[in-house]
Amino acid sequence: MSEQTEVAGPPLPVSPTGSPTEPSTEPPTEPPTEPTGYRRLFAVREFRAVFVAHALSLLGVVVSEIALIVLVYGLTGSPLLSALTFALGMLPYLLGGTLLSGVADRYPARRVLVVCDLVCAGCAAGMAAPVTPVAALLALRCVIAAVSPVFSGTRTATLADILGEGDLFVLGRSLLRIVSQSAVLVGFGLGGVLLTVVSPRGALVITVCTFLSSALLLRLGTRRRPARAGGGSLMRYSLAGARQVLGHRRIRALLLLLWTPPMFVVAPEALAAAYADEIGVGTAGVGLLMCAMPVGTIAGEVYAGAVLTPAARSRVALPLAAGGLLPLLVYPSAPGLGWILAALLVTGLSGAYTLGVDRWFVDAVPEELRGRAMTVHTAGLMTIQGVGMALAGVAAEFWTVGTVVGGAGVLGTVCCALLALEVRRTDGRDGADRHVTGR
Structure with a gap:
């Protein structure tokens, strides 16, 4: 009689009484997938405050850009100075983002965001003053532009604190970008309509209000977090x-x-x-x-x-x-x-x-x-x-x-x-x- 070789296999599962049980015929459960969609962002109270503050400050920036270009052209009649007003909105980004980037980590984030909004509101108020000359208008424009990367960088870092480092952070960043892109499409058109109703300096007063509203929302709608690091110059x-x-x-x-x-x-x-x-x-x-x-x-x-x-x-x-x-x-x-x-x-x-x-x-x-x-x-x-x-x-x-x-x-x-x-x-x-x- 020839020998038979046994084929080893996995052991049968054992019941709580110690007797073998039949293997389950049910298909294995699929691992849960991470949910998608922007709606769940608004379940986070702090994000709602950041989102509305972003929309308000963006409205202020768009209105101020249009109003300032029109104001400078009206005061000087110079297309060059009018175009320079727009360019000054981008040039100081490198300087402010390099020399002032440490502010975002060295001080509590909420304080940085609120102070940046208040600085921008103060600059817009200076622009709205009837006695402000063209040179001062351009200088104040540069200050807003230098502060902007500090504000944006601090807000983005704060999003990771509010939403975590996972998918919610990615969606939060994306939604803020969508708002910014939408402003490109409709903001300048609405700003042009606004200037048919109010003067350029009157439009700048609206900008002051939007920055102040953003500062108030961030102060009351987000919680205080300690600075991440600091020390030295x-x-x-x-x-x-x-x-x-x-x-x-x-x-x-x-x-x-x-x-x-x-x-x-x-x-x-x-x-x-x-x-x-x-x-x-x-x-x-x-x-x-x-x-x-x-x-x-x-x-x-x-x-x-x-x-x-x-x-x-x-x-x-x-x-x-x-x-x-x-x-x-x-x-x-x-x-x-x-x-x-x-x-x-x-x-x-x-x-x-x-x-x-x-x-x-x-x-x-x-x-x-x-x-x-x-x-x-x-x-x-x-x-x-x-x-x-x-x-x-x-x-x-x-x-x-x-x-x-x-x-x-x-x-x-x-x-x-x-x-x-x-x-x-x-x-x-x-x-x-x-x-x-x-x-």
């Missing part, structure tokens, strides 16, 4: 934080990936009027060319935040960042306004990559550096967009607008693809990557 502390942020390989790669696509996507917006003239679509076409990309950006963020899971956003982040500028390659062939608008819309949709990268960024930054990192991010983003606009304008002096925007699409795609590879290389590095070592 503020300027030295701020510069040391900037060096730490930019010296850390993964944080630097993520920052550059958040900055680079915006640097190139501003080219079609900055040259919209020239391109409309180039293809013969008139002033109505300028408005459409200016609006198409913000509409796409809003739609992309809303879809990614409301429908995609956090894991899905992480999967699509690098492909969207690397390929988002490719639609701009249609510009040199001038296929017609409809195709150009479609290309701009698709480019805007790719902006949804930021939801995935935001999650990686807040995970990579140590808590004690978070305020300075967010301030550097904000300052760099505004500065790099200003640089992009200037470079696009210079290039358009030598080549057609279609060639310039198409070239921006090619160069931007190469840069973004290389940065996406760098971000992938730094993913999952050893534990030292969680700490800033100044590499």
